[in-house]
Amino acid sequence: MEKVLEDFKQWLRLDGKSKKTIENYSLDIGQFLSWITERNINLGEISREDILNYKVEIMNSGLAVVTINKKINSLRSFNDFLIEKEINVARVIKPGKDRIKIAGGSENNIDVYSxxxxxxxxxxxxxxxxxxxxxxxxxxxxxxxxxxxxxxxxxxxxxxxxxxxxxxxxxxxxxxxxxxxxxxxxxxxxxxxxxxxxxxxxxxxxxxxxxxxxxxxxxxxxxxxxxxxxxxxxxxxxxxxxxxxxxxxxxxxxxxxxxxxxxxxxxxxxxxxxxxxxxxxxxxxxxxxxx
CATH class of the missing domain: 1.10.443.10 (Intergrase catalytic core)
Structure with a gap:
């Protein structure tokens, strides 16, 4: 998995992504790779169901909506990488469906400590x-x-x-x-x-x-x-x-x-x-x- 993560970073560099974007994407994908490793899920066999299960888990972890949506963006790029490298040719990320939509009037509600x-x-x-x-x-x-x-x-x-x-x-x-x-x-x-x-x-x-x-x-x-x-x-x-x-x-x-x-x-x-x-x-x- 470490080699896959390094290859993904290199792929992002060649795509012209900034150092900060690469760092953020790598952090998100590193967490995802740990998650599939714990469940004995092979990279070439990641399914849409696996993504939905992962999304439910991070939603239940108490993360802010914007953070969850950033992780979805990272997964979308990783999905593109897997397809291009022919590691897994399935389109398992669907940004339009997977990003959490915020109801009108709730935009930019911020969470603060009492x-x-x-x-x-x-x-x-x-x-x-x-x-x-x-x-x-x-x-x-x-x-x-x-x-x-x-x-x-x-x-x-x-x-x-x-x-x-x-x-x-x-x-x-x-x-x-x-x-x-x-x-x-x-x-x-x-x-x-x-x-x-x-x-x-x-x-x-x-x-x-x-x-x-x-x-x-x-x-x-x-x-x-x-x-x-x-x-x-x-x-x-x-x-x-x-x-x-x-x-x-x-x-x-x-x-x-x-x-x-x-x-x-x-x-x-x-x-x-x-x-x-x-x-x-x-x-x-x-x-x-x-x-």
Whole structure:
């Protein structure tokens, strides 16, 4: 399966896909290959029924609709690859049918943490057994609103503790600066002076967040850290949910949309409007309860 995944990556490169697209597609297909391996399904025998079963499973995993649809897109490309390489000539992905359609009026509903959920998460990271690195991950996600792809790519040179700013290179290589609040600065300084300094990769790695096995943390590890922190709670934690929560809190506190758009690194204010100025699910529920 590893060779198939490498061949798929090469196929994507030759097709002119960007490095980021290749990374995302490879991650999705790697998960799919693990799924069929566990079920002893041969690549040449993948059927439409297998795809539908996989779709049901990822839908039940609590992923956002947009994430599920991205995985469907990855599978469509993989299906094209299998057909072109004559590994499996069956057309098992039908994007028009397989993508989840969102009902009118529900577009761009965002999922955010409730105040109670945030309290539980912050309580969890403040426990003695939680490492400073894992606490820093949560604080960066919550107090800067960075994407998980941006988080794992933060370098030491991106941090200026003197001015209290974090430099981020986001989508489309867009550059932005994010101020660091005092809570985050305190955790960041502690991590830099202790855990990171003691890591075996500390001297050679330019990246802020290290692991015991790698000089750079992978986005999958971030998800694992969050799952572990919230394993005893009745909700799941996702990196992007912190991002939506951060900017929704700022909206609720009256911060102007232009400032939020700049902090989020959106291409335009219209994008920020579309996400954060729409009526959210809780507001809809509150409205209906008045009837």
């Amino acid at each position: 105040n109670e959920e945030l309290e539980k998460i912050l309580s969890a990271v403040n426990k003695e057994e939680v490492t400073l690195r894992n606490k820093l991950i949560v604080y960066l996600l919550l107090y800067t609103g960075v994407r998980v792809s941006e988080l794992v790519n933060i370098k030491l040179t991106d941090i200026d503790l003197l001015t209290g700013e974090l430099k981020i290179i986001g989508k489309g290589n867009k550059y932005r600066e994010i101020p660091l609040n005092q809570k985050l600065k305190k955790v960041l300084k502690s991590y830099l002076n202790t855990e990171r300094k003691e890591n075996k990769y500390a001297e050679d790695s330019p990246y802020l967040i290290l692991t015991e096995r790698s000089p750079k943390m992978h986005r999958d590890t971030v998800n694992y850290v969050l799952r572990k922190l919230c394993k005893n709670y009745n909700f799941k934690a996702y990196p992007h949910k912190f991002r939506h929560t951060s900017f929704s809190i700022l909206i609720a506190k009256g911060v102007d949309i232009t400032t939020i758009s700049a902090l989020a690194g959106h291409n335009s204010i219209e994008t920020t409007n579309r996400f954060y100025l729409k009526v959210n699910k809780k507001e809809k529920a509150a409205a209906v309860s008045l009837l």
